[in-house]
Amino acid sequence: MSKKCQITNKKANNACAISHSHIRTKKLQNINLQNKRIWSKKKLRWIKLRISTKAIKNMSKIKI
Template sequence: MPRKCQITNKKANNAYSISHSHIRTKRLQKVNLQKKRIWSKNKLCWIKVYISTKAIKNMAHINI
């Protein structure tokens, strides 16, 4: 399973890790995924999804 948010489709971001001597090495900034149960209004059952924390914070505004 890819490390990707199932609602917002967020995925890892390319970045640099910078040392004290300012040597740059490439690294990945991974998405903060959490496993949550969400009530589906269409199917009338609980669905387990991997969603990002930003999506969890915005769920109150979106009314998912």
């Protein structure tokens, strides 16, 4: 399974790790993915999703 949010389609960010001597090396900043069961009102059953914590936070705000 890919490291991608199934709702927001967020994925890893390319960044640089900078050492004390200021040497830059490439690194990935992965998103915080969680496995979550969410109740679907349309299908009337539980759905397993792999979503980011940002998406979980927004879902609890709008009460889905």
